Amino acid sequence: MPIPLILYKIFKAGVVSEPPPEADLSLRTRVQTLHADILKVFGQAVAIRHVDAGSCNGCELEIHALGGPHYNIEGRGVKFVASPRHADLLLVTGPVSRNMEVALHRAYDATPEPKWVVAVGDCGCTGGIFGESYATRGRVSNVIPVDVEVPGCPPTPFALLQGILAAVSSAGNND
Template identity: 80%
Template structure:
C-alpha cells in the first residue's frame, strides 16, 4: 500500500529537475579539427601499438582512459592494434628493462615505415627513479629513436592525446633503425 502512495505523490509532483541543455556545437570544433588533421595525414586512421617496456602500469591506466566515452579517441580516427606490423605509431611506457630491450627493438623493426615513437611518462622520457642500472636501460631513447616525449607520472589522458597528435602532425617520420 505504501508503494501506491509514493507513486501517487510522484505523479502529482511531476518533474522537478531542470531541462537538458541544448548541444553546443562549438565545442565539437576541436574534435573535428583533430579528425581532419588525422585524415589529411593518414587518409583514414592512426594505428597505435602500445608497448609496456617495464612500467608500473600507472601510464597504462591513463592510456585506457583514452578509450573511454569521455575522450573517445576511436571516434577521432585513433585506434589501438595488436600487431606492430599494422601500426603507424609506437606508444612506449616505462623504463626499458634489460629483459625487454630486445623485444622493444624487434617491435620497432617490425613496425613499417613511416613510423613514430612516443615515449610516455617520466620513466619513458628520462628513466624516472629507476634510471640506468643492471636491470634497466633507462629511457626509451636509449634503445630506439623517439619522436615525442610526454612527461608526467603518469601523464593525463589529454597530455597523451596531445603527444600523439604532436607526433603525427609534425609530418616528420622516424629514420630507419641503424
C-alpha cells in the same frame, strides 16, 4: 540493535569526495583538430601499438582512459592494434628493462615506415626514478629513436592526446 561504529563514522563524515571538474570545451576542438590532422596526413585511422617496456602500469591506466566515452579516440580515427606490423605509431611506456630491450627493438623493426615513436611518462622520457641500472636501460631513446615525449607520472589523457597530435602533426609537416 545498535548502529555499528563504522556506520556511525560514515554518517558523521558525510560526502568527502571532491566535485567533478568543469567541462573543458577546448578538448572537443582539440580532438576534432586531431581527427582532421589524422585524415589529412593518413587519409584513414592512425594505428597505435602500445608497448609496455617495464612500467608500473600508471601510464596504462591513463591510456585506457582514452578509450572511454569522455575522450573516445576510437571515434576520432585513433585505433590500438595488436601487432606492430599494422601500426603507424609506437606508444612506449616505462623505463626499458633489460629483458624488454630486444622485444622493443623487434617491435620497432616490425613497424612499417613511416613510423613514429611516442615515449610516455617520466620513466619513458628520462628513466624516472629507475634511471639506468643493472636492470634497466633507462629512457626509451636509449634503445630506439623517439619522436615525441609525453612527460608526467602518469601523464593525463589530455597530455597523451597532445603527444599523439604532435606526432601526427610532425608527420604532416614532413610530407
